Amino acid sequence: xxxxxxxxxxxxxxxxxxxxxxxxxxxxxxxxxxxxxxxxxxxxxxxxxxxxxxxxxxxxxxxxxxxxxxxxxxxxxxxxxxxxxxxxxxxxxxxxxxxxxxxxxxxxxxxxxxxxxxxxxxxxxxxxxxxxxxxxxxxxxxxxxxxxxxxxxxxxxxxxxxxxxxxxxxxxxxxxxxxxxxxxxxxxxxxxxxxxxxxxxxxxxxxxxxxxxxxxxxxxxxxxxxxxxxxxxxxxxxxxxxxxxxxxxxxxxxxxxxx
Numbered sequence: 467x468x469x470x471x472x473x474x475x476x477x478x479x480x481x482x483x484x485x486x487x488x489x490x491x492x493x494x495x496x497x498x499x500x501x502x503x504x505x506x507x508x509x510x511x512x513x514x515x516x517x518x519x520x521x522x523x524x525x526x527x528x529x530x531x532x533x534x535x536x537x538x539x540x541x542x543x544x545x546x547x548x549x550x551x552x553x554x555x556x557x558x559x560x561x562x563x564x565x566x567x568x569x570x571x572x573x574x575x576x577x578x579x580x581x582x583x584x585x586x587x588x589x590x591x592x593x594x595x596x597x598x599x600x601x602x603x604x605x606x607x608x609x610x611x612x613x614x615x616x617x618x619x620x621x622x623x624x625x626x627x628x629x630x631x632x633x634x635x636x637x638x639x640x641x642x643x644x645x646x647x648x649x650x651x652x653x654x655x656x657x658x659x660x661x662x663x664x665x666x667x668x669x670x671x672x673x674x675x676x677x678x679x680x681x682x683x684x685x686x687x688x689x690x691x692x693x694x695x696x697x698x699x700x701x702x703x704x705x706x707x708x709x710x711x712x713x714x715x716x717x718x719x720x721x722x723x724x725x
Contacts (some may be wrong), residue, residue, distance in 0.1 A: 483556070516604035521615060523600060526594050528554060529621045529654060533582045537575055540568035553646065555619060562624045562631075574625070578655070582623045584662070585654040588685060592621060595652075598689045606696060613700060618649035626655050628673050635695070636702050642683070645695050652692070656683045 528551055535543035548555045559565055563574050589595070596619065603615050625631045631641040632653075643654035656675075664670055665680040675683070682691075 515562040519604040521603045621652045
């Protein structure tokens with residue numbers, strides 16, 4: 467029989483008090499959460515007109531630049547890309563694809579050129595995505611005029627071998643995209659459509675993204691995923707490890723903004 471410790475100490479009392487506090491605050495938290503959700507549905511008819519708000523964003527096709535390199539002359543080709551993307555290229559090589567020499571670049575190029583080719587069939591013209599992002603950015607500027615929006619949108623094609631190839635957000639969630647100092651990176655390999663053959667591969671499902679997640683790996687989710695990054699940048703979720711009520715309130719605030 468497992469022995470039960472009946473001694474009372476300050477730690478156990480503190481834990482008990484915290485649980486009691488959670489019980490007292492739980493109804494209030496639920497009520498606040500319900501108000502937030504109700505406000506979302508009621509405000510749908512009162513969407514502000516943001517058409518007059520000027521926002522600008524430049525699309526820099528890093529994906530096209532990288533996959534146009536001459537694999538027989540990697541170093542001069544990479545130097546040319548670096549001249550255009552001095553901040554992004556080191557991040558891409560070291561932190562995203564994890565290579566440090568011409569042989570590694572050639573191997574990655576060979577393995578992922580078919581993925582890039584598939585992405586080009588969908589995103590050769592990136593203007594429709596850009597237009598949707600501009601609309602979303604106008605709402606951000608309407609509600610948060612002091613917030614500095616990304617000036618550039620940079621599509622990339624990276625690896626898809628493990629869940630670590632997705633970026634980790636501050637709240638623990640995984641996202642295909644990443645925010646830089648003045649840009650947002652879009653990982654096109656995770657937006658090839660829910661029916662993309664690799665997403666249904668058993669290894670991919672087990673090691674990269676289960677099916678419920680890869681259902682969102684499609685063009686129509688790019689803007690929503692970018693907005694999640696911006697919302698987290700505006701209001702970082704610091705509730706991890708905190709009482710359930712506080713977590714609910716933090717999530718509710720982020721969901722309200724995303725609406």
